[in-house]
Amino acid sequence: MATTKKIALAEDELVSALKNQETVAIKALYDMYSGALLGVISRIVLQHEVAEDLLQETFVKIWNSAGSYEPSKGRLFTWMMNIARNLAIDKLRSKDFKNSNKNQDLENNVDFINAQQEVNFNADTLGIKDLVAGMRPDYQEVLDRIYFKGCTHVEAAEELNIPLGTVKTRVRMAILELRKKFN
Amino acid sequence: MEDVKSYIESGILELYVLGQLTAQENSEVEAMAAQHPEVKAEISAIEVAMESYAMENSVAASAELEAKILAQFRDHTAHSPKVVPLYDQETEIRVKVLRYALVACIALLVVCVATLYSLNNKLNTAHEQIASLSAAKEQFARTTSKLEFERAGMENRIAMTESDEWATVKLAGVKETPDAKMLVYWNKRNKNILINYAAIKLPAPGKAHEYQLWALVDGKPVSLGVFGTDESAKEAVKSMDAIDHAQAFAVTIEPLGGSVNPTMEKMVVMGTI
Numbered sequence: 258m259a260t261t262k263k264i265a266l267a268e269d270e271l272v273s274a275l276k277n278q279e280t281v282a283i284k285a286l287y288d289m290y291s292g293a294l295l296g297v298i299s300r301i302v303l304q305h306e307v308a309e310d311l312l313q314e315t316f317v318k319i320w321n322s323a324g325s326y327e328p329s330k331g332r333l334f335t336w337m338m339n340i341a342r343n344l345a346i347d348k349l350r351s352k353d354f355k356n357s358n359k360n361q362d363l364e365n366n367v368d369f370i371n372a373q374q375e376v377n378f379n380a381d382t383l384g385i386k387d388l389v390a391g392m393r394p395d396y397q398e399v400l401d402r403i404y405f406k407g408c409t410h411v412e413a414a415e416e417l418n419i420p421l422g423t424v425k426t427r428v429r430m431a432i433l434e435l436r437k438k439f440n
Numbered sequence: 441m442e443d444v445k446s447y448i449e450s451g452i453l454e455l456y457v458l459g460q461l462t463a464q465e466n467s468e469v470e471a472m473a474a475q476h477p478e479v480k481a482e483i484s485a486i487e488v489a490m491e492s493y494a495m496e497n498s499v500a501a502s503a504e505l506e507a508k509i510l511a512q513f514r515d516h517t518a519h520s521p522k523v524v525p526l527y528d529q530e531t532e533i534r535v536k537v538l539r540y541a542l543v544a545c546i547a548l549l550v551v552c553v554a555t556l557y558s559l560n561n562k563l564n565t566a567h568e569q570i571a572s573l574s575a576a577k578e579q580f581a582r583t584t585s586k587l588e589f590e591r592a593g594m595e596n597r598i599a600m601t602e603s604d605e606w607a608t609v610k611l612a613g614v615k616e617t618p619d620a621k622m623l624v625y626w627n628k629r630n631k632n633i634l635i636n637y638a639a640i641k642l643p644a645p646g647k648a649h650e651y652q653l654w655a656l657v658d659g660k661p662v663s664l665g666v667f668g669t670d671e672s673a674k675e676a677v678k679s680m681d682a683i684d685h686a687q688a689f690a691v692t693i694e695p696l697g698g699s700v701n702p703t704m705e706k707m708v709v710m711g712t713i
Contacts, residue, residue, distance in 0.1 A: 283513045292498030299499045332487045339459035410460050425451030432454045439492035
């Protein structure tokens with residue numbers, strides 16, 4: 258390891274370094290966001306090894322498609338988060354992953370059922386669901402599907418058998434709750 | 441204003457931040473954000489909340505992952521500027537080598553064609569030489585066989601002269617053929633007649649004619665057979681028909697196969713015994 262010193266850059270510096278393909282950008286991104294991105298990935302793909310592979314893929318994709326990021330359209334992290342989520346969802350839905358991870362899928366479902374029934378929330382997956390657990394269950398189940406399970410909002414509406422508009426409203430309400438806690 | 445508020449409250453902005461919209465819907469949201477600062481502010485607030493939420497729920501990567509990922513980018517950036525020119529240079533060298541090879545090939549081809557041309561000329565010369573040599577050889581062989589023919593004739597003539605058995609009759613040219621002459625050998629015992637090409641000098645008979653030898657017996661001509669020129673003869677010495685007694689010999693030129701009676705005006709030589 259060349260350096261253990263953490264690097265943090267202002268977002269505009271980071272973006273221009275990334276667009277100029279300077280490796281310092283990757284170092285900074287890793288120091289600043291690798292944990293958050295791995296957190297996003299780990300909620301969708303539970304196996305830590307696979308999640309780390311996906312994090313690596315995420316950084317490669319961030320690097321390779323840096324040119325397509327437009328700061329005017331949103332924050333850098335939002336863009337990176339969606340890259341990470343999409344890679345994780347693609348992996349989750351890929352045939353080989355499904356075949357080799359049937360047991361894990363079953364576990365996921367158990368977790369999911371537990372959450373639905375508001376049984377003592379299984380927080381041993383790194384404690385990440387604690388925050389959502391205090392949320393109203395009907396908000397939580399929608400956010401859960403879209404944010405954790407990689408469903409589209411259309412799929413979430415079908416699964417929960419509620420109108421698309423309701424899904425949208427509930428996503429908004431769930432995120433408003435998050436905003437109350439963070440903003 | 442009401443419209444914007446209900447747009448914000450519809451939940452579409454949250455889905456936008458979560459990457460749940462189609463490209464067309466994304467463009468619509470972006471257009472709205474560009475138009476209405478409160479939409480843009482709302483999007484930012486959602487983004488910050490999601491980002492904070494994600495930060496709060498970070499998962500620590502294993503210690504070796506950072507080095508693994510960063511190493512990949514170091515490799516990526518460290519290698520690419522070097523690899524590209526190296527590849528180009530290699531290609532350039534290969535192209536250069538191929539170009540030289542091409543030039544060498546063309547040069548070789550030219551040399552080959554020139555050599556081939558020169559060899560072909562030599563071969564033609566050699567063919568001509570062989571032809572002329574073979575003609576010379578034929579000529580030589582002809583000369584040799586002619587000499588052999590004449591030698592055999594001369595030998596026989598000497599033998600005849602030395603022998604007592606054979607009488608030699610000299611035939612001399614007539615008025616029209618003063619240079620013609622010939623010898624006829626007549627065996628005293630068995631009365632055989634021989635002629636010898638070595639001892640014949642007669643005017644050419646022409647293609648459609650040949651010589652005919654006659655014996656004059658008691659004033660009447662008796663044919664002793666025909667003979668050709670030395671060109672057509674197989675042996676230097678030719679045996680003619682025998683005759684018991686005769687007073688003279690003569691040769692006339694007759695049509696091929698001979699005549700029953702001599703054509704007197706075509707008589708070339710004559711000699712008495």
